Amino acid sequence: MERKFVISLIIAFMALTGCSSDKNTAESPASTAAASAETQASSVIPSETPAPEPTIAPTPAPKKLTDTEAVALEYVNVFLNGSDGEAKKVFITDNVYPDAQPLFQMIQSVETPDDQKLKSPQVLESTHYSDEGGMKVEAVLIQGQKASNSKSELIVLISDQKIIWATDSSDQETFGEARKVFKEPLPEASLSTVPAPSEMLRDIRNFVISDVWNEGFVDIHSYMISGTGSTGQSLDINFTVEQLAKTMDKKKEYDSYITGLDSKYDSLKQVWTKLSSETDRLYSLVQQNPPKANDTTANFDTGIFNQYLEAFEKEVDAAIK
Numbered sequence: 435m436e437r438k439f440v441i442s443l444i445i446a447f448m449a450l451t452g453c454s455s456d457k458n459t460a461e462s463p464a465s466t467a468a469a470s471a472e473t474q475a476s477s478v479i480p481s482e483t484p485a486p487e488p489t490i491a492p493t494p495a496p497k498k499l500t501d502t503e504a505v506a507l508e509y510v511n512v513f514l515n516g517s518d519g520e521a522k523k524v525f526i527t528d529n530v531y532p533d534a535q536p537l538f539q540m541i542q543s544v545e546t547p548d549d550q551k552l553k554s555p556q557v558l559e560s561t562h563y564s565d566e567g568g569m570k571v572e573a574v575l576i577q578g579q580k581a582s583n584s585k586s587e588l589i590v591l592i593s594d595q596k597i598i599w600a601t602d603s604s605d606q607e608t609f610g611e612a613r614k615v616f617k618e619p620l621p622e623a624s625l626s627t628v629p630a631p632s633e634m635l636r637d638i639r640n641f642v643i644s645d646v647w648n649e650g651f652v653d654i655h656s657y658m659i660s661g662t663g664s665t666g667q668s669l670d671i672n673f674t675v676e677q678l679a680k681t682m683d684k685k686k687e688y689d690s691y692i693t694g695l696d697s698k699y700d701s702l703k704q705v706w707t708k709l710s711s712e713t714d715r716l717y718s719l720v721q722q723n724p725p726k727a728n729d730t731t732a733n734f735d736t737g738i739f740n741q742y743l744e745a746f747e748k749e750v751d752a753a754i755k
Contacts, residue, residue: 503557505529506574506590509597510555513538517545531596537693540707544686549581552588559618563591567697571598575616585621589613601694606630608696631695632754635702638688639750642709642743646685650678651716654725655734661727671725682717685710702749709742 499507512518512525522542530538555578563573571591580586589612590600601609613620648664653674656664663669692699692706719734726732 497557499557501595502572502592503560503574505592505595506576507555507557509590510552510576514546515551519543529597531598534598541690541693552578552580554578559616561615563612563615573612573615575618605694634691635750635753639747645681646713650681651736654720655736657727658725658729658732658734675720699753702753705745705749709746712739712742
């Protein structure tokens with residue numbers, strides 16, 4: 435049942451402009467004289483007859499949400515865009531389907547970067563939806579604005595007022611199938627710039643091997659043992675740790691992406707969960723005990739990390755064939 439959590443929205447606003455006035459076909463001499471006097475005096479004589487006020491279009495009444503739509507919108511405002519950890523915990527308990535709660539809990543501490551938040555979310559439409567497995571749910575289409583897309587969309591799947599999963603166009607396969615059931619026209623280019631899962635998984639695999647391991651943990655481990663980098667080179671350990679911090683921020687995005695993949699990637703997701711947790715554990719050790727050269731007391735064992743990394747590589751290879 436688990437799918438993609440994501441974050442994208444629309445700011446819909448309209449500006450009403452336009453006012454017009456008609457000149458009389460003939461002007462009286464008095465009017466002409468008055469106009470001339472105005473020009474010479476460089477002043478404006480108020481009109482005796484007030485100009486008609488411009489017609490202003492009435493503000494549309496806010497869409498009245500159903501209970502299901504309200505839950506979907508709360509998901510965006512509280513869970514995706516929010517920064518209150520306790521509020522997220524309560525939201526999961528109250529509004530997420532029990533079987534899906536562990537997945538939400540895994541990323542509840544991850545705060546969405548500001549440029550990735552779904553600003554001004556709007557519920558466009560809701561309808562019934564059945565996936566290829568026969569699961570029947572309510573599908574809620576939310577549109578909003580994100581830095582990279584002014585009309586980004588999110589679909590939230592709900593059963594008995596409990597969220598099962600959410601998906602956006604970064605998961606082309608899942609989102610594309612669910613999007614077909616809505617009457618609302620699909621915004622242009624909503625899918626065109628999003629990498630396919632196979633491409634994203636290659637990027638994530640390369641990220642872990644290169645950024646997390648080669649430029650992070652392996653050099654730190656070597657420095658603790660010998661005072662040098664993994665190939666015997668001199669190493670600015672403080673710079674290495676600073677770069678690793680940036681890498682860990684990037685990893686949060688990949689955590690969210692993999693968590694939201696379709697159920698056919700369940701095996702890969704399970705391995706990633708182990709690899710991600712072990713990565714977090716090792717990074718926590720680095721934070722708690724800054725690496726020191728030739729530190730015989732350091733307990734920075736990367737064996738389990740490598741075990742999970744090898745398994746993840748195999749899962750990615752199988753998934754992208």
